[in-house]
Amino acid sequence: MTAPSLPDDCVPYLPRGVRLHDDKVRGIRVLLAPERAISLDPVGDAILSELDGARTLGDLIAELAARYQAPAEQVGQDMREFLTGLIDRRMVFLRESGARGA
Template sequence: MSAVAPEEVPVIPRGVRLHHDRVRDQWVLLAPERAVALDPVGHAILAEIDGSRSFGAITESLAAKYDAPVDQIAADAGGFLRSLMDRRILEVA
């Protein structure tokens, strides 16, 4: 599977959290024995994940917020989230 389906609900699993590193003034995704530095786009995507909204609803929200085409947001965000899922840092409900 290469992308995230619109009906899937992305979930940040237990033990993984978004954290603002004040020393580096950067957002990171902390997982057991791992830390993933996030750029502003990655943070914007992950900040939308609440464990209840579908990927389709998240992409629509991001598209409205950033005035961008939904299909472009879905492609970019889907690839990013899929890479986190492949590394077992993100799940779908």
């Protein structure tokens, strides 16, 4: 399966009004957006916890691949698929690496 084509030099970030939250009642992490919430598994939480609006997708892939001692190609494919789904739902935005402001 081919990963969606998100360039390594794009910068993924959570837009205004979207945030990570610890649901203490259920003991899970969720991604909250206006009138929406998505339960996160440990992989989704690891990916979204790294989005700081400054680092490129390529940097994030390298960081997570090193942290979890996983092949960068596999990490990149998984991240692109996961982020593409959230981009389609307007819960993650992208900007070019040289652009400023969110």
